[in-house]
Amino acid sequence: MKLFLSTMLFTCLCQFAAFVFPAYAANIVAHDLPKVSGNVVKAVRYTDATGDNLLLLTETDKFVKPDRKHPREGKDKELFAHRFLLKNDGSVQQVWQMMDYVYDCELDGMDAAFDLDAFRLTDLDNNGVAEIWMTYALGCRGDPSPLTMKIIMYEGGKKYAVRGETRSRVTATEYAGGSYTLDAAFASGPAEFAAFARQLWEKYNNKD
Numbered sequence: 001m002k003l004f005l006s007t008m009l010f011t012c013l014c015q016f017a018a019f020v021f022p023a024y025a026a027n028i029v030a031h032d033l034p035k036v037s038g039n040v041v042k043a044v045r046y047t048d049a050t051g052d053n054l055l056l057l058t059e060t061d062k063f064v065k066p067d068r069k070h071p072r073e074g075k076d077k078e079l080f081a082h083r084f085l086l087k088n089d090g091s092v093q094q095v096w097q098m099m100d101y102v103y104d105c106e107l108d109g110m111d112a113a114f115d116l117d118a119f120r121l122t123d124l125d126n127n128g129v130a131e132i133w134m135t136y137a138l139g140c141r142g143d144p145s146p147l148t149m150k151i152i153m154y155e156g157g158k159k160y161a162v163r164g165e166t167r168s169r170v171t172a173t174e175y176a177g178g179s180y181t182l183d184a185a186f187a188s189g190p191a192e193f194a195a196f197a198r199q200l201w202e203k204y205n206n207k208d
Helices: 184-188 191-204
Strands: 004-008 013-016 019-022 039-048 051-059 075-086 092-105 109-114 120-122 131-141 148-155 158-165 167-169 175-177 180-182
Touching: 051 109, 075 109, 075 131, 092 109, 092 131, 092 148, 120 191, 131 191, 148 191, 158 175, 158 184, 158 191, 180 191, 184 191
Parallel strands: 013 120
Antiparallel strands: 004 039, 013 019, 039 051, 051 075, 075 092, 109 131, 120 131, 131 148, 148 158, 158 180, 167 175
């Protein structure tokens, strides 16, 4: 089954198996979208075997979350991914939401952001259900040490995760970090998923 996509707010090319399809303008005026936390940094609409889908990636500004303790008197930052099914009657169903964060960071080097260049939408196993690949980094640092890095992938409602550290230059001649671990979901999934996850990691984990 072919997958069709469009993007809003940002223009991108997304990979589907061995092919790359250009984006086209999305129209969701007829749908009553729920409010989401944060600022939309990427929006992608696509159609696969599950139906007409909308994916929103959002990030908050730095703020102080009122229901959390802040012993270091620091700031907070959160990021989210929301996947919605857009129904023919104009209704919207949230399929899943992913959230991650940095809390109580008192340092200038606060990071909680998606790597938009690393976003991918694929159908590697050719089953007509899109795989959504989202890469982001988290950290609170006052030096060039590695950040926490994650690649989160969803196929339908199943989540896959790669977790590790960015590879960062710590001196003029030395690097630190770069290691990663694929979670257990990859062991039971198609071999193409693990291979693609490793390719993405090696391409985007260098944060000089």
